[in-house]
Structures are given as structure tokens and as C-alpha cells.
Amino acid sequence: MTGTRGLPGLAAWIGLGLGLLVIAITTLTIAIVEQTMIRRADRQALAVVESKADTLARLLERGMYERWRELRLFARTVGEDLSAGPAVAEDPQWLDRLRGGLDRMQVSYPLYSWLGFVRSDGILIASSIRRFEGSSVRDRDWFEKSQDRPFLGDVRDAGVIAAEVKRHSDDPVRFIDIAAPIRRDDGSSAGIIAAHLNWDWAADIMRLLPDRVDAQSAEAIIARRDGLIIAGPQALRNTKLPPAVLAAMPAAGRVDQQPAATRLEWPGTGRAYYVGAAPLAHSDEYPSPQWIAVARWSSEAAHAETGAWRWRAFLLAVPIFLALLLPLMLVVRWLVRGLGELTRAARAAAEGQPWALAAGRPRARELASLLGAVDRLVSQQASQLDRLTAANRDLEQRVTERTRQLRGALAAQVEAGPATAGATAGRGPFLTAVGQEIRPAMEAIAGIAQAILRDSPDPEARAQARRLLDTADALQPVLDDTADLSRIDAGQVPVTPRPFRLSDLVERCIGTARPLADAKGVTLAATIDPAVPDALSADRQRMQQIVTSLLTGLVRQTAAARVRLTVSIEAAAGTRLDLRFEVSDMADGAQPGRAPAGEGNLGLVLAQGLAGALGGRLDARMAQAGGGTAIACILPVSAGPADARPAETAAERPGLRILLVDDVAINRATLAALLDTGQNVLDEAGDGEDAVRLAAEGGYDLILMDRFMPGMDGLEATRRIRALPGPAGRTPIHGLTGAAAGSDLATCLAAGMDGVMAKPVRPDALQALLASLTAAAAAVPTPDPAPDLQAADRLRRSLGEAAFTGLQRQFSTFAHETAAALAAAVVADDTDEIVRVAHMIAGTSGSFGHPSLSQEAHALQRAARAGQPAADIREGGRRLARSTAEAARRVEAALATPA
Numbered sequence: 001m002t003g004t005r006g007l008p009g010l011a012a013w014i015g016l017g018l019g020l021l022v023i024a025i026t027t028l029t030i031a032i033v034e035q036t037m038i039r040r041a042d043r044q045a046l047a048v049v050e051s052k053a054d055t056l057a058r059l060l061e062r063g064m065y066e067r068w069r070e071l072r073l074f075a076r077t078v079g080e081d082l083s084a085g086p087a088v089a090e091d092p093q094w095l096d097r098l099r100g101g102l103d104r105m106q107v108s109y110p111l112y113s114w115l116g117f118v119r120s121d122g123i124l125i126a127s128s129i130r131r132f133e134g135s136s137v138r139d140r141d142w143f144e145k146s147q148d149r150p151f152l153g154d155v156r157d158a159g160v161i162a163a164e165v166k167r168h169s170d171d172p173v174r175f176i177d178i179a180a181p182i183r184r185d186d187g188s189s190a191g192i193i194a195a196h197l198n199w200d201w202a203a204d205i206m207r208l209l210p211d212r213v214d215a216q217s218a219e220a221i222i223a224r225r226d227g228l229i230i231a232g233p234q235a236l237r238n239t240k241l242p243p244a245v246l247a248a249m250p251a252a253g254r255v256d257q258q259p260a261a262t263r264l265e266w267p268g269t270g271r272a273y274y275v276g277a278a279p280l281a282h283s284d285e286y287p288s289p290q291w292i293a294v295a296r297w298s299s300e301a302a303h304a305e306t307g308a309w310r311w312r313a314f315l316l317a318v319p320i321f322l323a324l325l326l327p328l329m330l331v332v333r334w335l336v337r338g339l340g341e342l343t344r345a346a347r348a349a350a351e352g353q354p355w356a357l358a359a360g361r362p363r364a365r366e367l368a369s370l371l372g373a374v375d376r377l378v379s380q381q382a383s384q385l386d387r388l389t390a391a392n393r394d395l396e397q398r399v400t401e402r403t404r405q406l407r408g409a410l411a412a413q414v415e416a417g418p419a420t421a422g423a424t425a426g427r428g429p430f431l432t433a434v435g436q437e438i439r440p441a442m443e444a445i446a447g448i449a450q451a452i453l454r455d456s457p458d459p460e461a462r463a464q465a466r467r468l469l470d471t472a473d474a475l476q477p478v479l480d481d482t483a484d485l486s487r488i489d490a491g492q493v494p495v496t497p498r499p500f501r502l503s504d505l506v507e508r509c510i511g512t513a514r515p516l517a518d519a520k521g522v523t524l525a526a527t528i529d530p531a532v533p534d535a536l537s538a539d540r541q542r543m544q545q546i547v548t549s550l551l552t553g554l555v556r557q558t559a560a561a562r563v564r565l566t567v568s569i570e571a572a573a574g575t576r577l578d579l580r581f582e583v584s585d586m587a588d589g590a591q592p593g594r595a596p597a598g599e600g601n602l603g604l605v606l607a608q609g610l611a612g613a614l615g616g617r618l619d620a621r622m623a624q625a626g627g628g629t630a631i632a633c634i635l636p637v638s639a640g641p642a643d644a645r646p647a648e649t650a651a652e653r654p655g656l657r658i659l660l661v662d663d664v665a666i667n668r669a670t671l672a673a674l675l676d677t678g679q680n681v682l683d684e685a686g687d688g689e690d691a692v693r694l695a696a697e698g699g700y701d702l703i704l705m706d707r708f709m710p711g712m713d714g715l716e717a718t719r720r721i722r723a724l725p726g727p728a729g730r731t732p733i734h735g736l737t738g739a740a741a742g743s744d745l746a747t748c749l750a751a752g753m754d755g756v757m758a759k760p761v762r763p764d765a766l767q768a769l770l771a772s773l774t775a776a777a778a779a780v781p782t783p784d785p786a787p788d789l790q791a792a793d794r795l796r797r798s799l800g801e802a803a804f805t806g807l808q809r810q811f812s813t814f815a816h817e818t819a820a821a822l823a824a825a826v827v828a829d830d831t832d833e834i835v836r837v838a839h840m841i842a843g844t845s846g847s848f849g850h851p852s853l854s855q856e857a858h859a860l861q862r863a864a865r866a867g868q869p870a871a872d873i874r875e876g877g878r879r880l881a882r883s884t885a886e887a888a889r890r891v892e893a894a895l896a897t898p899a
Helices: 010-082 085-088 090-108 141-145 159-164 200-212 244-248 303-349 364-455 460-491 502-520 540-557 602-613 665-675 688-697 714-721 724-730 742-751 763-776 790-798 802-827 831-848 850-867 872-896
Strands: 113-118 124-127 150-159 174-183 189-198 219-224 229-231 260-266 271-279 291-298 498-501 523-528 535-538 562-573 577-584 617-624 629-637 657-660 682-687 704-706 733-737 753-757
Touching: 010 085, 010 090, 010 174, 010 189, 010 260, 010 271, 010 303, 010 872, 085 174, 090 124, 090 291, 090 657, 113 159, 141 150, 159 562, 200 229, 200 602, 229 682, 229 802, 244 260, 244 303, 260 682, 271 850, 303 540, 460 742, 498 502, 502 523, 502 540, 502 562, 523 665, 535 714, 540 562, 540 577, 540 602, 602 617, 602 629, 657 665, 657 688, 665 682, 665 763, 682 802, 688 704, 688 714, 688 724, 704 714, 704 763, 714 733, 714 742, 714 831, 724 831, 742 753, 753 763, 802 872, 831 850, 831 872, 850 872
Parallel strands: 523 562, 657 682, 657 704, 704 733, 733 753
Antiparallel strands: 113 124, 113 189, 150 174, 174 189, 219 229, 219 291, 260 271, 271 291, 498 535, 535 629, 562 577, 577 629, 617 629
């Protein structure tokens, strides 16, 4: 319990958790409210700028309309006077009255910079600025455009009149031209009343605008329809409105146009603004200016209130947090008080001290019940630990006694040699019985130990459980050796001679024993007699197992500082050599003697059995008391040519791209381990659908296909892959099945598989398959080797005559169908289909006793892979169709002939 001192108590942890929860809830609430306020501020800001833009547009429309209407009424009055006759225009008194009317209009609205009356010939005869009278205005734009209808122009800079105009600001003088035609009663033109309205008129309206809306910091802007800003903040004049504002405006103004508002980043500022825009409405009767009224409000100003509220909310959250946390802490303290009592009582009980729960509290009874249950649990674990210790002690004694008996008996047999050869007939059942007796008990003990390691909190119990598992691991090699001896006695040791290099074998044996030798501080050395050829042929795997067993056995038992492996020739007869592999820890110059019978071991007996299976023998009589031990094994090998090279290893073979298809993940992992040479590229599929999809992508050199899978099985997946166009449909496919013979073999071949391998897959068979594929890919196209002519006989013997006859009938149907498919593909000029059908024939016909047909189909496939012309492929398909049909007829004739 000392390890827990200094750590925070449960109340502190719960209080911390509750405090964090309150903080999280408060922060989340503030964030939700803040987001709500932001959305509300967004809506309000958009409404403000939209309202301000609309108000500005309406004020501009109203002010301009009043000036335009005032000028039209004055023109109508002048027209009535001129209807009396042309002489009126020449009457000095009438002209004085006209000049007086122009002056009164200018006095009533001082922003009229100029007013005047122009005759139809363009001569100004009455003007508010007298010195301009008599001048011609025919070249003015407003004169030409106001002949037929009233004219309202855009903003322009003042010309020669600028010097005569009273300035209202420091800005350049700009005008808006307004002109109205004068009509007599008969409708004829009598002249034009024109005015220059000072642009300060718009500035006055914009100055009055803030008093009409809520946002005092929002800026007012006037722009033309093309986006050019003509009034507003000085920094924005003669710049363009953002495209988003123009996009919100209709192409042409109407009386019913509505304002629009949006939020955007104003170009060149890097700041966000709420922008409202409203076009000035006009109609056919009133030619309103083509302007856009715009209101702009910065996002910072619009959300200033939200930012201030955020800080006020955090300041308010502190007292709320404290007000919630303090009552919660009181509740937590009351809840954990009982657990504290239980902890103190449990600590006292663990230290062997008397303990008792406080009486008089309502929760004492529940705590007492809980503590009683804990006490019973501890007692049960102690009892189980005692039983486990006793069982472990008994098991160790039994294993020690059995091992002593077994080693003595086996060592005596090694000592007796051939004289006791007949006794091995009864050794297999004995070894099997030993394994069956010890292994279940060992597995049971190991299972109990693992359960204690997983569930027990007691460090001492866990330590004893680990010692039990270590003991079980130490016994595992003994049981494995007894199983190997059982197989040797039963004659179940296959021997497969292969070319190899002796230097490689010795290097691997030394490498296997080196970790054990390094752990004991033993030096390993190896010497090969120069007379021994390096290129040999024998079962390298079994030889390596024998020599490694002798090496590791001697390293375990030796007390010497060095163990040496020596290889020499014991006897020679032609290419047959008897090699002597001697393992010794004897000092140099020591004389050999007879090995004591008591020093035999299980590894030595195993080596003797494997040597006998290879046709060799074990010589364990090379020892002298006090001088070390020497054990020799004589094994027969065949010497290869002087320049012989070992068979190509998996690592030396060119890499292949292989697709592994199996619905069981561990099966795919096993195959991947066997195929992972560092050269091959491996892909995996867990079902038939994935296999077909990956195969369709192409690029595979081999597909290993499980026969039985849920959903789409291996047969259906193979059929669909064979139906793929191009090289993907011709990829070699080998099936994996637990019954790679009989009708299952025939079914796999008929589905389009190139071969079938039985589960569990043998590594040598798998490597042989890869070697054949690599050789086929590297070879220059040559005629196929003759197929196995005994395939049909093997299939007949495997199935029986009746089943084989049924399969022959199926082959006849298959041959007729494939011949027809070939003929149709030739007519359709479909070379991919020709090659696909040829692949089916090649993989099936040889198994049913038609080697020439299989060879012809293989030759057609090779021609297609070599890129032969399409005409040659079609001709080959035509010949193969005839040969296939002929094979079907021969089968039918054989079936019709009585046996």
C-alpha cells in the first residue's frame, strides 16, 4: 500500500472531474449564447445596411425627382407664354420676366449652379449668369438629348462655368445636367429650359442620412451602374464596387426593385464588411439616374457588442462556477467517507493488524458485507495458490523421474547399438504414451498459471505462476523430441535429396547454435577438409537437423571453452561419399576412449534416428574421462561436378506478383510467410468477389485460389476470371483444397484451374510451383514438353472405373462445347476468346488422356503471348477446334465399345 501514498484521494479526483464538468458546461453555454448573438448580430447588421442603402436610394430619387419636376413645370409655363406667337421671345419685357423667374428658382434652391432658356436654334437668350447670354450651346450633350423629351444626365465635371459658380466645399465642382423641352400649344418646339444641379446636392443628402438609421458608423456610398464610386469616403472615390455587390443588382432598374445585403471581404482592405445596395428606380416617364446607393458597415463595429458581452459572461461564470462546485464537493466528501473507512480497514487486514468499521453509521453494514466478501476472496486465492504450488512440485518430481528413466533407457539403447534394434519396435508406443501423459498435465498447469497471471493482483502468486510457465517452456523441447522419435520409429521421415553447398550447411548449423554458445561463453569453430567437395547432393534439411542437434546438445553439456565441428571423408566409392561430421570439445591431443552409457541424451537419440533414415550412423564412442567428449555422425552424400551449383533458392529466384485468395486470415498469413522471399509481391483477397476484382486489374503471375469460400467460391471466381478479356483471363490459377484428388480435382480443372494443391500446403511443392513459373517466364518459346501420359491412368485408379467413365462422358460434352466456342470465336475474329478457350482445353485435356490436344492448346497460348499475328491465332484456333471435336468423337467411340 505504500506505493499509493502521495497520490490524490478519490474525493479529489471526483471533485476535479466535477469541476472540469462545470467548466465545460459553462464554456459550452457561453459559446452557444455567443454563437446565437453572432447570428443575431449578422441578421441585424444585414438589415441595417440594407435599410440604409434603401433609405439613401429613396432620398436620392425624391430629391432628383423634385428638381426634374420643378424644371418641367417651369418649361410648361414658358411654353404657354410662347404660344402667343414668335414675337414674344423677342419682347424685352418678357425676357426680363423670364430672367426673374430663373433667378427666383436659383434663390429658392441655391444648389442650382446655373439655369437658362435656349431657343430652338441653340442660342442662349436668358441665363442666370448674364454674360453667357447670346452664346451657342448646340454642342452640349444635354441640348441634343432634350429635344423630344426631358433629360436627366449623369455626374460630370464643370467646364468654363466652374469659375462663375459659388463653391460649397473643397471638392472639384461637378454638375448634374437637367433639361426640359418647351412646347407651344400646337406641339411645336419653342426651346429648352436647362439647369446645372451642383453635385453637393448629393453630399447634403448623404450628410442627413445617419440620423435616419441606427448604425452611426455605417458609411454611405453612391456608385454608377458599372460599379464606379462617385460619392462616399474619400479613399473609395473613383474605385470600383466589389463584383459581389454588382452581381446582386438587376441588369436594368425598375420601379419595384428591392435592396440586397451581403457580407464580404472588401478588396484591398483585408477586412470584412456588411454591404447593402439599392438601385435607383426609374420608369419610361421619369429618367432616374443609373446609380446604386450602397451602405457599408465593418464587421468589427457590427460585433463590438458581442465581444464586450463575451468578457462580461466569463466574469459572470466565475461566481457561478464556485456556487455550483462547493455543494458538489460536500456531496462527494459525504459519499467517499465510507470508502475511506473500508480502505483503512483493508490496509490493516493486509498488514495483519486488527481492524473494525466505525459503528453507528447506516452504511457500516454494507461496508462490512463488502469487506467480508473481499476476505473470502483473499482466502480462496491463498488456497488455490497452495494447491498450485503442491501440483507444481508433484509435476516437477514426476517429470524429473520420467526424464531420468527415459534418458537411461535411450542411452542404454545407443550403447547397445544394433544388438537392440528389435527393441525400437516397442519404443514408439512408449514415447507416445509418455507424451500423452505429460503434455495434458503440463498444458493444464500452464493454463492455471496463465489465469493467475491474468486475474491475480498478488505479486507473489504472479511470480510463482511465471516460474510455472518457465518450467512448461523448458519441458516443451523434450516433448517435441519424443514426437520426432515416434515418427522416426514409425518410418514417417521423408527423404528428399537436393543439390546444396556444404559450406552453406556448415554456416547455417554454426549460426543456429551460436546464440546458445554466446550465452554460455563457448567459442564455436568449424573446419572442412579440403578434400571434401563443396557441391553435394543429399537431404540438406535432415542433415542440418542432425548436425545442429549434435552441436546444441554438446554446447549445453560442455564445461569447455570451445566446441569444434569437423567435416571429413570417412569413405568414398565413385561419386558416393560417406562424410564424417564430428562435434568435439576435447582438448587437442586427447586420446579417445569409450563413452559412458549414462551420458546419452534425447537429442543424441533423435540424431541417431535421423541418421539411420538417411542411411548413416552415429558414432558416440569418442570420449575419454576428464578429456571431453567427441560425437561423430557418418552420412552418405553424392558428389556433384566440380563446377556444380546449388539449386536456385527462393531468394535468388526472380520475384512474382501473386494473389492469395482465402476466406481465413490465418491461412493467408501462412501462405504469405511461405512466399515472402523479399522478391515476391503479395496481394490478398478474402472472398471470390475481391479476387475477381483484383484479377481484372491484371499484372498477376499466379493466383492461389481456395476451393471452398462463403459467397462466391473458388470455382465460380475461377470461371469469372477465365471470362476476363486479355492477359488477365489467362493468369495461372492453382486451387487450394483439402481433397486435391478424385472428382474434386476434376471439378477444379474443369472450372479453369491450372492445378490443385492439397492443404496443408507443403513448402517444397509451393517452391517447385514458383520455380516452374519463373522458368516458364524466362524461357524462349519452344514446343511444350510432352504431358504426363499416365495422367488418365492415375485418375482412373484414384476414382474407380465407374466414376472415371462418368467423367469421360463429361469430358466429351466439354470437348464438343469448347470446339463450338472456338469455331464461333474464329468467325467473330475474337482472339481473346480463342486464347481463353484454349486455356480451358490445355488445363483439362491432359488429365483425361489427350496429351497431344493439351500440347496443341498450350502452343496456341504461347503464340498469343509471343504476339503472333491475329491471322495465325485464328488459324490455330480453327485447327484446335477440329482436334477438340475429334477427341470428343474418340471418347464417345471408346465409351460405346464394350469392355
